Amino acid sequence: MSEAQAIRTDQTDEVDFVELDTMIDKEFSKDKENLIMILQAIQRRYNYLPKPALTYLSAKIGVPYSKIYEVATFYSTFSLEPRGRNIISICLGTACHVRGAERVRERLHESLNIADGQTTDDGRFTLESVRCIGCCSLGPVMKVNEDMHGRIATDEVEKVLGQYE
Amino acid sequence: MKIQSLEDLKTISQKTRGSIYHPNTIKVNIGMASCGIAAGARASFDKAEAAFSGDDGITICQTGCIGFCEQEPLVEILADGKPRVMYKNITEEKIVDAIEDYRQGLFEKKKWILGQMRKPLGIMEDGTENPVAKVSPHEGIPFLEEIPFYSKQVKIALRNCGYIDPDTIDEYIARGGYSALLKALKKMKAKEIIDEVKASGLRGRGGGGFPTGIKWATCAKHDGERSIICNADEGDPGAYMDRSILEGDPHSVIEGMLIAAVAIGSSHGYIYVRNEYPLAVKRLITAIKQAEGYGLLGDGIAGTDFCFTIKISTGAGAFVCGESTALMASLEGKVGRPRAKYVHTVEKGFRDGPTNLNNVETYANVPPIIIKGGAWYAGMGTEHSKGTKVFSLCGKINNTGLVEVPMGVSLREIVFELGNGVPKKKKFKAVQTGGPSGGCIPEKFLDLPVDYQRLAEVGSIMGSGGMIVMDQDTCMVDVARYFLDFLKEESCGQCNPCREGIKQMLDILTDICAGKGKKGDIELLEELGSMVQRFSLCGLGTAAPNPVLTTILYFRDEYEAHIKDKKCPAGVCKALFHYDIDADACTGCGLCAKKCPQDAIAGKKKEPHQLDQDKCIKCGICYDACKFDAIAIR
Ligand SMILES: Cc1cc2nc3c(=O)[nH]c(=O)nc-3n(C[C@H](O)[C@H](O)[C@H](O)COP(=O)(O)O)c2cc1C
Ligand code: SF4
Ligand code: FES
Numbered sequence: 129m130s131e132a133q134a135i136r137t138d139q140t141d142e143v144d145f146v147e148l149d150t151m152i153d154k155e156f157s158k159d160k161e162n163l164i165m166i167l168q169a170i171q172r173r174y175n176y177l178p179k180p181a182l183t184y185l186s187a188k189i190g191v192p193y194s195k196i197y198e199v200a201t202f203y204s205t206f207s208l209e210p211r212g213r214n215i216i217s218i219c220l221g222t223a224c225h226v227r228g229a230e231r232v233r234e235r236l237h238e239s240l241n242i243a244d245g246q247t248t249d250d251g252r253f254t255l256e257s258v259r260c261i262g263c264c265s266l267g268p269v270m271k272v273n274e275d276m277h278g279r280i281a282t283d284e285v286e287k288v289l290g291q292y293e
Numbered sequence: 294m295k296i297q298s299l300e301d302l303k304t305i306s307q308k309t310r311g312s313i314y315h316p317n318t319i320k321v322n323i324g325m326a327s328c329g330i331a332a333g334a335r336a337s338f339d340k341a342e343a344a345f346s347g348d349d350g351i352t353i354c355q356t357g358c359i360g361f362c363e364q365e366p367l368v369e370i371l372a373d374g375k376p377r378v379m380y381k382n383i384t385e386e387k388i389v390d391a392i393e394d395y396r397q398g399l400f401e402k403k404k405w406i407l408g409q410m411r412k413p414l415g416i417m418e419d420g421t422e423n424p425v426a427k428v429s430p431h432e433g434i435p436f437l438e439e440i441p442f443y444s445k446q447v448k449i450a451l452r453n454c455g456y457i458d459p460d461t462i463d464e465y466i467a468r469g470g471y472s473a474l475l476k477a478l479k480k481m482k483a484k485e486i487i488d489e490v491k492a493s494g495l496r497g498r499g500g501g502g503f504p505t506g507i508k509w510a511t512c513a514k515h516d517g518e519r520s521i522i523c524n525a526d527e528g529d530p531g532a533y534m535d536r537s538i539l540e541g542d543p544h545s546v547i548e549g550m551l552i553a554a555v556a557i558g559s560s561h562g563y564i565y566v567r568n569e570y571p572l573a574v575k576r577l578i579t580a581i582k583q584a585e586g587y588g589l590l591g592d593g594i595a596g597t598d599f600c601f602t603i604k605i606s607t608g609a610g611a612f613v614c615g616e617s618t619a620l621m622a623s624l625e626g627k628v629g630r631p632r633a634k635y636v637h638t639v640e641k642g643f644r645d646g647p648t649n650l651n652n653v654e655t656y657a658n659v660p661p662i663i664i665k666g667g668a669w670y671a672g673m674g675t676e677h678s679k680g681t682k683v684f685s686l687c688g689k690i691n692n693t694g695l696v697e698v699p700m701g702v703s704l705r706e707i708v709f710e711l712g713n714g715v716p717k718k719k720k721f722k723a724v725q726t727g728g729p730s731g732g733c734i735p736e737k738f739l740d741l742p743v744d745y746q747r748l749a750e751v752g753s754i755m756g757s758g759g760m761i762v763m764d765q766d767t768c769m770v771d772v773a774r775y776f777l778d779f780l781k782e783e784s785c786g787q788c789n790p791c792r793e794g795i796k797q798m799l800d801i802l803t804d805i806c807a808g809k810g811k812k813g814d815i816e817l818l819e820e821l822g823s824m825v826q827r828f829s830l831c832g833l834g835t836a837a838p839n840p841v842l843t844t845i846l847y848f849r850d851e852y853e854a855h856i857k858d859k860k861c862p863a864g865v866c867k868a869l870f871h872y873d874i875d876a877d878a879c880t881g882c883g884l885c886a887k888k889c890p891q892d893a894i895a896g897k898k899k900e901p902h903q904l905d906q907d908k909c910i911k912c913g914i915c916y917d918a919c920k921f922d923a924i925a926i927r
Pocket of ligand 1: 496497498499500501502503505524525526527528529612613614615616617650651652653655757831832833
């Protein structure tokens, strides 16, 4: 498994099949059991799961496309649509919930003018909600890309967003 | 080097002990688990490294979660012959000054100092001389062991978290690590290992509480390609002990799995880590590589013919994959749908072979049990719940953090002594245990001891150890709605009672929270709840109604206030309350007016302000900001 990389921003439907092929062979030994981790690697590379990559993967490891689609839609981390340059994960876990995460989320909705799972028109942000990132003691918690922001007050949301282009 | 014997471990241990207990420089241990990093520990670390690079007198090191998350970033500074001092809230602006304060022996930054350590020994090293016994403590600094947060703690699963650098196997070994493996491998028969675990009374820490020794024995009985799996999916929101153990002491889990493998007879191990824990994965990968380097994983372990490999798999954001059969399906690269357990996974699990699945904390407890014996472990706790349990204190509590206490300690002690009660003098309402499968325990049961049976008697469960404290500002109807909303998203959808039942219950609760509750709703919720409990396939469904049923049981008045009076007493359900300014309490400081994003508050300086209901969106910013409790919920 490769180490988490920074999110790539050069989104494109053009899939580098040679690179994909090598990755499936080398990192995941073409093993069906690694399907979920292969999808994660594809998503790290393209920031979402481009369909051409999935059809290629299907033929390569011999799993029907319908099964791949099933897995990609069952697990909540996967996105079949391109996502924004910055991914915001607002924690809606219980500890954050009782400390007002819902209000923070509403604030995000308002200032970005998008709902959960959506991307802003300028492609700057995608808003996702997660249920606990394991930093409950610092709730409410919000993660932007790989940066964790703890104890955020409702009126600090804009300041945090301002740090990301 | 390949480790062959206890002697080899001793050599490494003696070499490394110095740096843990008698460093020849000033050693600065910065708590660098995810929570510490989120609080700014990485910046402090970088700052310290830059400031003291080239300074031979200071070594900057990382360690895992020190536990007292509320005070993070935590930094422990030690030097041979001086007290070990824990500094709190050491952000990058403070780190250099804190280190200088220690170096000069001033200890003047009293407000930054949490305490000094009297006994820095963990559970593995009984009999070893107390390394700081000869150091005279510094006067005027409290002892950590006497601070309520630490005083009742007994660290077994967390024995190394915050003491060692998790990326250095030698430090694990220096604290007694891998000696349990060598003992199990070379001196014990498989049955003796299992008997020891049985005698310890250790029960699964993942939620179900199944006796670990019995699980191992049953798995060992079945023939086939046996697998050992570690459940590190930790889906229960509000629980993060597994993350802390993996990030702070990954080898303890690896060693626990190895011992299980020796006892059960398996050569394949898997750790299923949730996707949200990238740092845990990184530390595990490092740990596995180091263990392989020492010949503690792989072929011919410690010179015997025992082989064992560990593969790490990451989840992809599905709570249900914490359930054993779903987890195994997910490990096989499939969707994580639970299956009926007519045939148990110990007989036919992963790849249809006999499979032993345990939780992270369960495995972490195993090495000390092997070293010190089952009887020692069983000497702690209550009749049915032995040993210690790690809890994560979060929500409306002053001391958030991880605590490990012997079973049988009361909830009141945990919440009010270790946790130091509810912040801002608000009133305690309930403590939620067991996550979405658990329940809310009201004040009247706070004297209950933590014990599998006793928590079940009041409608909750031990669960994985998340304890979320709720105060007067938490609406219990909203909490019930919240959990169902969570479970509706997470239900795998294959059985009707769970998929549809949860949705129907959620619809009713959403209506109640929106002021559209009707007479009979409570009874209908109870009826639906009992149906979902009885007819769902897996634990997600059968336990899903628990948060609703316990809140109805203990907080029925809140439900009735919502339904009959159309009021949300806690001020959470937006349709059922409004904010108002209490003219008697308002000092006219103007803080709320400045903060309100809608400009809904106005007034003259030093005179009571007014709130315009038409503009107010009930974001609560003023309520949180007011220092005089002048924003009232009506
Ligand atoms: C819906 C559901 C979610 C679960 N999530 C977890 C989890 O995140 N971590 C865990 O260790 N056990 C979880 N469990 C319990 C596991 O099924 C299993 O009992 C446990 O991992 C066994 O290990 P133990 O005996 O060491 O506790 C979950 C169970 C259910 C029904
Ligand atoms: S009870 Fe719910 S989560 Fe469990 S198998 Fe049935 S539908 Fe899936
Ligand atoms: S509940 Fe938000 S991080 Fe755990």
